[in-house]
Every structure is written in C-alpha cells, then in structure tokens.
Amino acid sequence: MESQFLLAKAKDDELAVRGECGGAVSALFKYLLDQDLVDGVLTLTRGEDIYDGIPTLVEDSEDIISTCGSLHCAPTMFGDLISKHLSDMRLAVSVKPCDAMAIKELEKRHQINENLIYKVGLNCGGSLMPITAQKMIEVFYDVDPSEVVKEEIDKGKFIIELADGTHKSIEIDELEEKGFGRRINCQRCELKIPRNADLASGNWGAEPGWTFIEVITEKGKKLLDGAKKGGYIEVKTPSEKAIIIRGKIENAMIKLAQKYQEKYLEENYPNIENWDEYWNHCIKCYACRDACSLCYCKECDLEKEFYNDEDGVVPDPLTFQGVRMSHVYFSCINCGQCEDVCPMEIPLAVIFHRMQKKYRDKTGFIPGVSEELPPLFSPEKE
Amino acid sequence: MMKVAHTICPSCSVGCGVNLIIKDNEAVGTYPYKRHPLNEGKTCRKGRECFKIVMENRLKEPLLRGNGLKQSSWDAALDAVVSQIKLHPAPEVGIIISGKCTNEEYETLKKFSKNLGVENIGCHTGSVPSVDLGTATLDDVENSEFILIIGDVIKETPLLGRWIILAKENGAEIFAIDKPDETLTGVNSHQYQQVESISSIIDEIDSTVLEKLSSQSTVIISNLENGDNFEKLLTFFNQYDTKIIPVFQDCNSRGAMNILPILSDDDLSDLLEKIKVLYVVGDDPASIMIESMKNLDFIISQGCMVNETTSISDVVLPGSCWAEKTGSLTNTTGETQEISKILEPPGNALDDQNIITKIAEKMGLEL
Numbered sequence: 001m002e003s004q005f006l007l008a009k010a011k012d013d014e015l016a017v018r019g020e021c022g023g024a025v026s027a028l029f030k031y032l033l034d035q036d037l038v039d040g041v042l043t044l045t046r047g048e049d050i051y052d053g054i055p056t057l058v059e060d061s062e063d064i065i066s067t068c069g070s071l072h073c074a075p076t077m078f079g080d081l082i083s084k085h086l087s088d089m090r091l092a093v094s095v096k097p098c099d100a101m102a103i104k105e106l107e108k109r110h111q112i113n114e115n116l117i118y119k120v121g122l123n124c125g126g127s128l129m130p131i132t133a134q135k136m137i138e139v140f141y142d143v144d145p146s147e148v149v150k151e152e153i154d155k156g157k158f159i160i161e162l163a164d165g166t167h168k169s170i171e172i173d174e175l176e177e178k179g180f181g182r183r184i185n186c187q188r189c190e191l192k193i194p195r196n197a198d199l200a201s202g203n204w205g206a207e208p209g210w211t212f213i214e215v216i217t218e219k220g221k222k223l224l225d226g227a228k229k230g231g232y233i234e235v236k237t238p239s240e241k242a243i244i245i246r247g248k249i250e251n252a253m254i255k256l257a258q259k260y261q262e263k264y265l266e267e268n269y270p271n272i273e274n275w276d277e278y279w280n281h282c283i284k285c286y287a288c289r290d291a292c293s294l295c296y297c298k299e300c301d302l303e304k305e306f307y308n309d310e311d312g313v314v315p316d317p318l319t320f321q322g323v324r325m326s327h328v329y330f331s332c333i334n335c336g337q338c339e340d341v342c343p344m345e346i347p348l349a350v351i352f353h354r355m356q357k358k359y360r361d362k363t364g365f366i367p368g369v370s371e372e373l374p375p376l377f378s379p380e381k382e
Numbered sequence: 383m384m385k386v387a388h389t390i391c392p393s394c395s396v397g398c399g400v401n402l403i404i405k406d407n408e409a410v411g412t413y414p415y416k417r418h419p420l421n422e423g424k425t426c427r428k429g430r431e432c433f434k435i436v437m438e439n440r441l442k443e444p445l446l447r448g449n450g451l452k453q454s455s456w457d458a459a460l461d462a463v464v465s466q467i468k469l470h471p472a473p474e475v476g477i478i479i480s481g482k483c484t485n486e487e488y489e490t491l492k493k494f495s496k497n498l499g500v501e502n503i504g505c506h507t508g509s510v511p512s513v514d515l516g517t518a519t520l521d522d523v524e525n526s527e528f529i530l531i532i533g534d535v536i537k538e539t540p541l542l543g544r545w546i547i548l549a550k551e552n553g554a555e556i557f558a559i560d561k562p563d564e565t566l567t568g569v570n571s572h573q574y575q576q577v578e579s580i581s582s583i584i585d586e587i588d589s590t591v592l593e594k595l596s597s598q599s600t601v602i603i604s605n606l607e608n609g610d611n612f613e614k615l616l617t618f619f620n621q622y623d624t625k626i627i628p629v630f631q632d633c634n635s636r637g638a639m640n641i642l643p644i645l646s647d648d649d650l651s652d653l654l655e656k657i658k659v660l661y662v663v664g665d666d667p668a669s670i671m672i673e674s675m676k677n678l679d680f681i682i683s684q685g686c687m688v689n690e691t692t693s694i695s696d697v698v699l700p701g702s703c704w705a706e707k708t709g710s711l712t713n714t715t716g717e718t719q720e721i722s723k724i725l726e727p728p729g730n731a732l733d734d735q736n737i738i739t740k741i742a743e744k745m746g747l748e749l
Contacts, residue, residue, distance in 0.1 A: 040384075047388070052417040054401070057384045075416060085384055085405055130417040280569050281547055283540050285427040291414065313564045341414050343424040343540045345547050 004221070005243055007210040008201075008235045018068040021203045024211035024233055025094060025120055026064050028199075028223060031232040032092045032118060033061035042086065043067045043094040044074055050151055051130035055081055072126075072153055073133040075183055077337050079103050079293030083111040092118040096127070097191040101333035101368020102293035104196050108373050111296050118223060121194030121216070123202030125153050125253055126186025129340070136180040141168050154203070185336025185349050187260040192253045196369050198223065205238060205246030212238060212246060265354045270347065279317035281344035288321075288338035288348055294328045301327070325352065330377075332356040333368040386413050387724045390711055392435065392482060392704040393428040395630040396541045397713030400425055402433055402705060402724055409433040409705060409725065420520065420713075426540040439688040441700035442729025451698065456730065456740075462697050464744040466659050466680040472499035476657035478645065479505050480665035480685075481632030483734065484709030485718065488634075488641040490735050490749060491663060497747045502653050504645035505638035506665055510630055511609045512644035513616065517715050518600045518625030524548045526625075527598040530591060531558045532583065532615065533605030537566040539629055542602070542714070546570075557591055559583055560605075580611045584618050595622040604629030609646045630714045633704070637712035647671070654678070663734065664701065666691045684737055686727075700731035707733060 009022025012030070019026040029041045044053040045067050053074020058064055078093055079102025095103065100119055106112040128136075134145035141160060150161040158181065159169040175181035193200045198220030199213055206212035215221045227233045270278065289295045289302060301307065307319045332352040339349040360366060365374045384405045391398045399418025403411040412430050414423030421429075444459035445451040467475055477495050479488065488505070495503045523529065523545040536543030547570065550556055558571040561579065568574030577586050595601070601619045603626065606612045612628065619626055630636055638644070645653060650667060654660065654674040660667075661682045668675055668690035675681070675694070683695035686703040704711075706727045712718045727733070732740075742749045 047417065054388075055386045055413065059383070081403075081413065085403060085410060129422065131419055131422050281536075283426065283537060283543075283566065285425075285430075285540065287425065287427070287430065290430060313566050314569055337414075340416065340422075341424050343421070343426055343544050344536075345544060345551070 004215040005238050005246075006213050006215070006224070006235045007206060007238045007242075008213050008224070008233045009210050011231055011234055014065060015068065016209070018065060020068070020070045021201075021206055021211040022209045023068065024213065025122070025201055026068050027232045028120060028227050029058070029067070029092055029094075030061045030064045031227040031230055032223070033058070033064070034232075035226070035230065037226075038090045038092045038118060040086070040089055041067070041092045041094075042078060042082065044071050044076060046071060049146060050148055051133055051145070057086070069150070070122075070152065072151055072158075073128045073130045075127040075129060075186075075336070075340060077102060077291070077293060077335055079106055079112075079335075080291075080296070082106075082117070083293070083296060087112055087116075090116050092120060095119050095121050095194055095197050096124040097121070097189065097194040097196070098124075098333060098335040098368075100194040100197045101191065102335060104368045105294055105331055105333065106296065109296065118219065119194075119197035119199075120223075121197030121200040123193050123200060123204055124186075124189075125192060126182035126189065128158075128182055132180060136175060140170055140175060140178075140180065143168065183336055183340075184260075184264060184347075185334055185339065185353075188257055188264055188353060189334060190254050190257045190261075191369065192250055192257075204249045205242040205244075207242070210236075212242065261353075261357070264350055265357065269350060269354065275317075275351075278344075278346045279321065280314050281346055282315050282317065282320065283344060284315040284320055285343060287341045287343060289324060291337040291341040292328065293335070293337070294331050294333075295324070321348070321351075325355065328352075329355040330359045330363075330365065330374045331367045387722075388415055388418075389705055389724060390633070390719050390721050391425065391429040391432050392633045392711075393426075393432050394539055395481075395633060395635055395714035396420070396539050397633065397711065397715075397717065397719055398425055398429050398541050399423075400429055400432060402436075404724060407725060409436040420717075421541045421544070424541065424544065429541070436703055436705050436725065440686060440703075440728050440731070441688055441692065441698060442731055443700060444730065445692075445695075445698035447696045451693075451695070456732075459697050459699060460740055460744055463661075463682050463699070463741055466682070466696075467498070467661075467741075467745065470659050470679075473501070473656070474658040475500045475661070476502035476653050476659070477661045477663070478503070478650065478653070478665055478667060479638070479642065479663040481505055481507055481630070481635035481638050482704070483634060483638070483664050484704075484707055484711060484721070485634065485637040485641065486709040487663070487734050487738070488638055490738050492641055493749050494738055494742055494747065497742070497749070498745070502657055504643040504649065504653065505635070506645045506647075506650050506667065507635050507638070508609075508631055508647065510606075510628070510635060510644070511613045511646065512639045513628055513636075514639075515616070515620070515626065518627050519715055519717075520545045522625050523600050523602075523627070524552060525598075526554050526600045528555050528594040528596070529557070529599065530595070530601045530624075531556065531567055531571065532560065532580070532601070532603045533629070534560060534562075534565040534567045535602050535604050535629065536570055538605055542627075542629065543567070546602075555594070557594075559587065580606055581614070583615065592622070595619070595624040597623050597625070599624045600627060601625070602627045602629065627715060633713070634711040636714055636716060637710070637718070640712065650674075662691055662695075663738075668694055684734065686731065699737050700727070700729065701734040701737060702727040702731060706731075707735075709735075
C-alpha cells in the first residue's frame with residue numbers, strides 16, 4: 001500500500017491539551033478501547049517523576065488520559081513484555097522503532113500474533129538513561145533534576161521545563177560529546193520513523209497542536225478512518241513543505257546515526273585487550289539473554305550441561321557470549337537492552353551491532369524491518 | 383490485568399531497585415527499573431528472579447499443633463499463642479526476628495517486647511556483629527582512588543561490585559584479599575593477595591597497602607566466616623582515615639541493628655537455652671541449631687514460608703512476603719528505602735505488623 005501522510009488531533013479537549021501534539025495517539029487508543037477493538041493498550045505512564053516511565057496496560061478508556069505526554073528518559077522495551085505476558089490479548093501498543101523491530105522479529109517467530117496487535121509507532125530520535133539524564137541536568141543545566149516538570153527533544157536540542165514555566169535548552173550534540181545525551185545505542189540507530197508499525201506518528205513536520213502521521217499498513221489506515229468516523233480525531237492534509245521538512249529531519253538524523261556508527265563501531269571500537277578485560281567482568285548472570293527480546297527459546301542452550309564451566313572463576317567468553325552471539329547476532333536490532341541491564345558494564349551491544357552490520361552488508365537482511373526471516377535461519381532452536 | 387510496580391530486591395543487602403510484573407495478583411516476572419539510582423535497571427540473577435520468592439513454599443493458613451500441625455482459625459491460633467506467653471514469666475520468653483523484615487516491624491516488635499517485659503530479643507545475623515559506624519556511600523566507592531576488598535564482592539554481590547568496576551574505569555587502584563587461589567574480584571583487581579585465613583589478614587597484609595588508605599579510599603569487607611573476624615577487621619581499619627563498607631547478609635540486617643540487639647550464632651544459642659517459649663518472626667533457627675531448641679516448651683513461628691522451624695512449631699502464623707508489605711528497608715550502606723504493598727498475601731495470611739498487633743491486643747498490651 002502506498003504511504004499516506006496526514007495531520008491529526010484529538011477531538012476530545014482534554015486529550016488534545018494533555019496529549020503530545022494534539023493528542024492524536026491517545027485519541028486512537030481511546031477509540032480502540034471504546035469500540036472494543038482491543039482488550040488493552042500497552043503504553044508508558046509517568047511514575048514518580050519525568051525520569052520514571054512505567055509500562056502500563058490500560059483496559060479502561062477513561063484511564064487513557066493518564067498515559068498522555070512523552071517520556072524520553074525511559075528506555076523501555078515492549079517486545080518480550082508482550083510475547084511473555086500479553087500474547088493472548090487483543091492489544092494496541094505505542095511503539096518506538098526498537099519496540100516495533102522486536103515485535104516484528106517475534107511475529108516472524110510466531111511469538112506474537114500480528115493479527116492481535118495494533119502497532120501505533122512513535123517517531124524517535126532516541127532516549128536517555130534516567131540517571132544519566134538527571135546528572136546531565138544537574139551539571140549542564142545547573143538545575144535540580146527533581147524540579148523539571150517536562151522535557152522534550154526538538155530541533156536538535158534537549159529542552160527542559162521547570163514548574164514556573166521557564167525553559168532551558170542545550171544542543172544534544174554538545175551533550176553527547178561530553179558523554180551525556182541519548183543512549184549510545186540510540187545514537188547509532190538508523191530507524192527514526194517506525195515504518196515497521198501500522199502508523200508512524202510524531203511532531204516532525206507537524207503544525208503546533210497536530211500530530212504528523214504516516215499511514216503504513218491497511219490496518220493503520222482502517223484504524224485512522226474508524227477513529228475519524230467515530231469522531232475521535234480530526235484530520236487534514238499536511239502541506240508539501242511539511243512533508244519535505246519531515247523528510248529532511250529524518251535524513252539528517254540517519255546521517256548522524258551513520259556517523260555515530262562509524263565512531264562507536266569502528267574508531268572507538270574496543271581492542272582485543274579491552275575485550276579481555278570486559279569478559280573478565282562477566283558473572284554469567286544471563287541478564288543479557290533475559291533482556292533480549294530475540295532470546296525466546298524455552299530451553300536455552302547456554303544452560304545445557306556441555307556449556308557449563310562452573311569450575312572456572314571467569315566464564316569462558318566463547319561458550320557463553322560466543323554461543324549467544326552465534327544464535328542471535330544476525331537478528332540483533334540494536335535496542336541496547338543487553339548492555340543496559342549488564343551489571344558488569346560490558347558494552348555488549350557494540351559487538352552484536354557491529355557483527356549484524358557486516359551480515360546486513362552481505363545479505364541485505366535488516367532485522368525488525370525485513371519481512372522475511374534471516375537467510376539460513378535455523379528453526380532448530382525453537 | 384497486568385501491572386509493573388517498583389520494589390526493592392529482598393535477596394541481599396545491596397538494595398537494588400526491581401520492577402515486579404504482576405498479572406492477576408500473581409508475580410510473574412521482573413522488569414528493569416532503570417530509574418533506580420543504585421542499579422539503573424541492572425540486576426544479578428537473584429534480583430531478576432526475586433519474583434519467585436512470592437510463590438515459593440508459602441504459608442497460607444494458621445496452623446496449630448494437635449495430632450500434627452493442623453489448619454486452624456486465626457482466633458484459635460492467636461489464643462494458643464497468648465495463653466502460652468501468659469503462662470510463662472517474661473524471662474522465659476524469647477523473641478527472634480530475621481534481617482529480612484521491615485524497620486517498622488522491628489519497631490513494633492521492640493515495643494511489644496518492652497511492654498511485655500521480654501529482654502531476650504534480637505535479630506540473628508549469623509557472622510556479623512552490630513556495627514555502629516558511618517559507612518561509605520556508593521558514590522564514595524565510585525570516586526575512590528584506592529579500594530581494598532576483602533571477600534569476593536564482585537561475584538557475591540555483583541551490584542555492589544559494579545561500583546568497583548566503575549571506580550576502576552575512573553582510575554581507582556583495586557586491591558583484593560581472599561583465601562582461594564583465584565577469585566573473580568581478584569581477577570578484576572590490580573593486585574590480589576591470597577591469605578591463609580581471614581583472621582590472619584591483619585598480620586599478613588602488605589604494609590604498602592596500608593599506606594594507601596586515606597580519606598580517598600574505601601575498604602569493603604564481606605564474606606566472613608565468623609563475627610570475631612569481622613569485628614577485628616572493623617576495629618583495625620577504623621584506625622585509618624579510610625571509608626568502610628561492611629557487606630551484611632540480609633536485605634535489612636542494617637536496619638535491624640539500628641533498632642534491635644544483634645545475635646551472633648553463640649548469642650542465639652545462649653538465648654535458646656534460657657527460655658521456654660520462643661516467638662520467631664521471619665527466621666529459621668531450626669535450620670542451624672535444632673539441638674538447642676529441643677528443651678523449648680512452645681514454639682510460635684510467624685513468617686511467609688514453610689521452613690524447618692515451622693515444621694517443629696506449635697503454632698504457625700502465616701505472614702507476608704516483602705512484596706505484600708509497606709515499610710522500609712535499610713541497605714548495607716545505610717540507605718533507607720521505602721517499599722509499598724504490591725500484592726495481597728495468599729489465603730488467610732496477614733501483614734506481619736498486623737499479626738504482632740493482634741497478639742498484643744489479646745494480651746491486653748498497648749502498642
């Protein structure tokens with residue numbers, strides 16, 4: 001189906017004001033719940049502050065209002081949360097590109113039923129680790145992080161808003177040069193508009209108070225049409241100029257990501273001595289495997305007796321990381337969850353991402369985007 | 383119905399944040415809690431699997447010994463408890479509690495014992511003595527220039543170990559001491575010294591190491607087989623201008639020692655010999671000294687899990703696990719963190735503070 005662009009906003013006044021960019025996404029969720037097209041909506045809600053994004057299943061459309069607003073300091077992953085705990089539900093889910101990639105790979109492996117799920121994509125320039133974000137706000141913005149009531153990323157800047165309405169902003173480039181800003185994985189990520197979801201929505205190219213939506217699938221189109229007919233959203237066509245601006249933003253971000261790939265996967269890539277030191281940290285706690293949406297096997301080879309080396313003080317990187325890598329690297333979506341959860345600060349994602357890139361160059365397979373399974377994929381492990 | 387809720391891992395004394403995944407009032411998994419400043423969503427395997435504790439060997443109904451342990455009503459169980467406590471003079475009653483309860487439970491139990499006139503009370507911490515010192519924070523560890531580690535901290539308490547790794551990346555010099563030929567902490571240190579026994583550390587330690595102890599250094603002491611060693615090492619390192627972190631065993635050992643007397647293995651065995659009625663809260667003394675319990679007339683066991691002590695008890699009162707309580711826990715660096723009730727306790731189990739209060743009410747005691 002041909003792509004289609006439009007601008008949308010919620011008709012409900014409260015959703016329009018409290019939701020991001022006119023609350024179109026919240027209105028779509030409300031429509032799906034009200035019309036009993038889904039049993040629940042999986043999205044983020046704000047916990048104790050803006051650094052605390054909590055995955056929340058909303059089953060009553062009255063509660064959708066509590067999910068309004070963006071949270072850039074919440075690098076969550078929905079893929080395995082759905083496949084492990086919500087696979088039997090008719091679900092609508094707000095997806096960052098990495099969520100959509102994980103879900104797509106899980107659909108191909110029959111761990112998520114694509115007929116049961118609406119994927120409402122959110123354009124994403126990247127997210128920040130919550131503790132890093134707080135330190136950054138303290139050091140570079142000279143603001144007590146607990147006083148920030150809202151944050152946003154716009155025109156290359158990370159902008160904070162304080163309770164008294166004042167704003168402070170700093171160029172993300174500048175923050176990232178000093179080791180702050182977005183997660184390293186997000187810096188390297190080339191998928192900024194989730195065209196692997198049913199819809200891709202965001203503020204790039206949008207007028208104030210409107211959400212720019214790209215319709216990707218038939219299902220997404222039907223959802224929009226239904227919500228429009230039901231009086232949940234109003235829509236209009238974006239100007240040619242808006243479409244061009246959005247395209248320019250996307251291209252600039254992809255170029256920047258490629259620059260960062262070069263920096264982290266080549267120029268600053270750890271050398272063999274660095275890796276030896278990193279593998280020495282490993283406590284074989286399986287956190288990387290457990291955080292990986294693609295590691296879905298019921299019985300994991302890594303726990304089989306022939307890979308057991310309990311006698312060694314340090315686990316053999318070949319029979320632990322090496323085996324894990326050989327099982328999933330080709331499908332690595334560079335979500336960075338393995339690295340986020342590693343208690344021993346091993347930069348795992350760079351090695352997986354680097355290998356996947358080489359595989360991609362040879363085979364053309366793009367995990368989370370390509371429709372088919374990776375070439376030579378063996379279902380034996382399933 | 384699914385929800386993701388913040389809590390603190392109850393598996394060790396580090397105090398990591400974890401999110402529990404709750405589905406239909408059952409804990410079915412954990413989810414990274416990246417907002418938590420101590421561990422940023424990182425956990426060890428015990429932390430990731432702590433949700434299993436909620437379901438494991440749970441006590442769901444009060445039990446009363448007749449011909450074997452039989453399910454009973456709360457009233458009957460509590461009446462049996464009260465009549466036995468009343469029957470014995472206060473010096474014959476003992477109360478022990480584990481290092482896994484909340485600060486609020488320690489406070490309630492302290493009041494209860496005081497009003498009852500019971501002096502034989504304490505928290506059993508195994509090898510660790512009561513420590514009354516300001517300990518280093520985790521930021522201190524990260525900013526240290528020199529870190530001396532006794533025990534395999536990186537392997538045993540990885541999320542404390544992580545701060546050592548971060549310090550090393552910041553340029554800190556790491557020195558480890560332990561008994562085995564090789565340890566994970568040793569492998570990740572600049573220097574590792576193997577010693578004959580922990581008690582010989584003070585004699586054997588390299589004098590150049592001691593010269594490096596300053597206000598910019600941290601000594602981490604863990605994994606000790608007996609309390610005397612721990613006390614000796616604390617006294618020894620306290621002479622230096624260094625920061626110290628003792629690694630306790632349970633998630634609230636540190637909180638317990640702020641409120642209640644601490645019992646070593648010897649203290650516990652002495653206490654058991656003095657008394658006739660034992661009230662155990664959340665602990666399992668029978669697993670380590672069943673012999674010393676043979677002369678007891680009556681054992682009351684309150685807690686969330688079936689264990690060796692519940693099986694020899696006369697009354698068993700089903701309590702709550704950490705995810706079913708609201709209160710606070712104090713971690714090994716002395717930081718107190720709140721936990722909130724996420725789940726309902728199973729069956730007829732009750733909140734532990736509520737159980738203590740019910741006993742007090744029946745005894746006619748004010749709390």
